[in-house]
Amino acid sequence: MSVLIISIITLGALALLFAVILAIADIKLRVEVDPKIEEIDGILPQANCGGCGYPGCKNYATAIVNKGEDINKCAPGGQEITDLIAKIMGLEATATEKVVARVHCRGTEEAAKRKGVYEGVKTCRAVALVGSGDKLCDWGCLGYGDCEEECPFDAITMTDEGLPYVDEEKCTGCGICVDVCPKDILELHPIDENIMIFCRSQDPPKQSRAVCKNACIACNICVRKCPTGALEMGNNLVEVVEPEKFTEECYGGIDKCPTGAINFVHPEKIKRENKTVEIIIKKKE
Amino acid sequence: MNLLIIFISALLINNFVLSYFLGICPFLGVSNKLSSAVSMGMAVTFVMTITAVVTWPIYHLILVPYHLEFLEIVSFILVIAALVQFVEMFIRKTSESLYEALGIYLPLITTNCAILGFALIAVLKNYTYLETIVFGVAAGLGFTLALVIMAGIREELDFADVPESLKGPGITLLVAGILALSFMGFAGLIK
Incomplete structure (x- = not known):
C-alpha cells in the first residue's frame, strides 16, 4: 500500500514541478499571434x-x-x-464583390424540344456523353440537375420548367456548379450585373430558331439600339462586353429582343417609366 | 578515457539511428533539406542533453531510494514531454521560420523513441551522472550526424536520375539502408 502512495506522491510532485515550469515558460515565451x-x-x-x-x-x-x-x-x-x-x-x-452563379439558358421543356426519350443514367454528365445530349439544341441546359445535386449550399433547385433556379441569397459563388455543368450553362457573375444573355447557342440563326423558341437568333437589334458598345455580336450570339456601359437606350433594345434571349435578371431593379418585363424564371412553388 | 569511449561509441558505433534504428520517423521526415535537418538535430540533441541532466537525478535520487524503479518509463516520458513543450515554445519565440520548417516533427520529438530509448539505455548501462550527460550529447550528435548525412544525400538525389518506380520513399529507404550498412564499418573502431 505504501508503495502505491509513494508512487502517486512522487509522480504527482514531478508532474506539478514540470507544470509550474511550463506555466512560467508559457508566460515568458508567449508569441503574439493574430487573435x-x-x-x-x-x-x-x-x-x-x-x-x-x-x-x-x-x-x-x-x-x-x-x-x-x-x-x-x-x-x-x-x-x-x-x-x-x-x-x-x-x-x-x-x-x-459577391458573385453568384447564373443560368445561361432559357431552353425550358416547352421551348426546347428533346431528340427522343433518354433511358440511361439520369445525370447531365452522363447524358452529355450520348450524342452531346438529348436536347435538339446542342448548347442548352439538359435539365437533369447535376448542379442541384452538387451545390453544397442548397442554392440551386430545378424548376418545373426543367431549368436550374439559383437562389442568389444562398449562393456563395463557390463555382462548383460551373465546373460540374457539362454544357457550361452556369457562369459566375457579380450580383449587381442585371443584364444577361440567356442563351449559349452559337448555331446559325435558322438552326437555333428551329430547336429552341428562346434562343438568340443573332438579329442584332439589341446591339444596334445600344451605341455605347456594351453589347457586341459574337459568333451567332450576342455578348455583353462592358456591362457598366448599359444606358436607358440599351434597355429599349433589350425590350425589343424577339426571343427574350437577352433580358434583365431582376427587371424590378431597373428604374424605368411605365415599362414592365416579365420575370424570366419563376421559382418552383 | 572512459568518457571518450562512451562518446565515440554513441556517436558512431552504436549510432542511434543507423545501428539501433531509433528515431526513424524524423530521420526520414525532416531529412529533405540540409538546413532543417541541422536544426532538427540540434533540437533533438538539446532535448537529449537536458533529458540526461534531468532523468539521472530523478532515477537515482528519487526512484531508486523509494524502490520505484518500475516508474522509470512513466516518469521519463513525463520529463521528455515537458521538455519538448519547452523547446517548442523556445523555438517558436526565437525563430518562427524554423518553427514552420520543423512543423509537425517538433512536437513529435515527444514520441521520438530515440530519446526515451536513450534514457532507458543510460539506466540499463548504469552510467554515472557525467557519463550519462556525455552519452546524451553523443547520442544527440549521432542523430544529427545521421540526419545531416541523409539530408546531404537527398539534396543531391534531387538532381539524380532516379528510376520512376523508386522515386520518393523508395530511394530514400534504399539510401538509409546503405548508410546503415556503411556505419557497420565503425564496429571495429573500439575493441
Whole structure:
C-alpha cells in the first residue's frame, strides 16, 4: 500500500514541478499571434481530420488568416462553421464583390424540344456523353440537375420548367456548379450585373430558331439600339462586353429582343417609366 | 578515457539511428533539406542533453531510494514531454521560420523513441551522472550526424536520375539502408 502512495506522491510532485515550469515558460515565451487565428481555431471542430488539406485545425485557421485560404473547406463543420468563420473574417468578406452563379439558358421543356426519350443514367454528365445530349439544341441546359445535386449550399433547385433556379441569397459563388455543368450553362457573375444573355447557342440563326423558341437568333437589334458598345455580336450570339456601359437606350433594345434571349435578371431593379418585363424564371412553388 | 569511449561509441558505433534504428520517423521526415535537418538535430540533441541532466537525478535520487524503479518509463516520458513543450515554445519565440520548417516533427520529438530509448539505455548501462550527460550529447550528435548525412544525400538525389518506380520513399529507404550498412564499418573502431 505504501508503495502505491509513494508512487502517486512522487509522480504527482514531478508532474506539478514540470507544470509550474511550463506555466512560467508559457508566460515568458508567449508569441503574439493574430487573435483571429485563435478565434477561428476555437470554432473549428478540432477533429484534426485533415479534410481541408492541412495537418490540423490550427494550421487551417492560420492559412485562412495569413494566406487567404477558402473558408468553406471544413467538411465536418459544414455550413455553420463556414458562416462563423465568415463572421470573424467579416471585413474581407464584404470587401470583395459577391458573385453568384447564373443560368445561361432559357431552353425550358416547352421551348426546347428533346431528340427522343433518354433511358440511361439520369445525370447531365452522363447524358452529355450520348450524342452531346438529348436536347435538339446542342448548347442548352439538359435539365437533369447535376448542379442541384452538387451545390453544397442548397442554392440551386430545378424548376418545373426543367431549368436550374439559383437562389442568389444562398449562393456563395463557390463555382462548383460551373465546373460540374457539362454544357457550361452556369457562369459566375457579380450580383449587381442585371443584364444577361440567356442563351449559349452559337448555331446559325435558322438552326437555333428551329430547336429552341428562346434562343438568340443573332438579329442584332439589341446591339444596334445600344451605341455605347456594351453589347457586341459574337459568333451567332450576342455578348455583353462592358456591362457598366448599359444606358436607358440599351434597355429599349433589350425590350425589343424577339426571343427574350437577352433580358434583365431582376427587371424590378431597373428604374424605368411605365415599362414592365416579365420575370424570366419563376421559382418552383 | 572512459568518457571518450562512451562518446565515440554513441556517436558512431552504436549510432542511434543507423545501428539501433531509433528515431526513424524524423530521420526520414525532416531529412529533405540540409538546413532543417541541422536544426532538427540540434533540437533533438538539446532535448537529449537536458533529458540526461534531468532523468539521472530523478532515477537515482528519487526512484531508486523509494524502490520505484518500475516508474522509470512513466516518469521519463513525463520529463521528455515537458521538455519538448519547452523547446517548442523556445523555438517558436526565437525563430518562427524554423518553427514552420520543423512543423509537425517538433512536437513529435515527444514520441521520438530515440530519446526515451536513450534514457532507458543510460539506466540499463548504469552510467554515472557525467557519463550519462556525455552519452546524451553523443547520442544527440549521432542523430544529427545521421540526419545531416541523409539530408546531404537527398539534396543531391534531387538532381539524380532516379528510376520512376523508386522515386520518393523508395530511394530514400534504399539510401538509409546503405548508410546503415556503411556505419557497420565503425564496429571495429573500439575493441
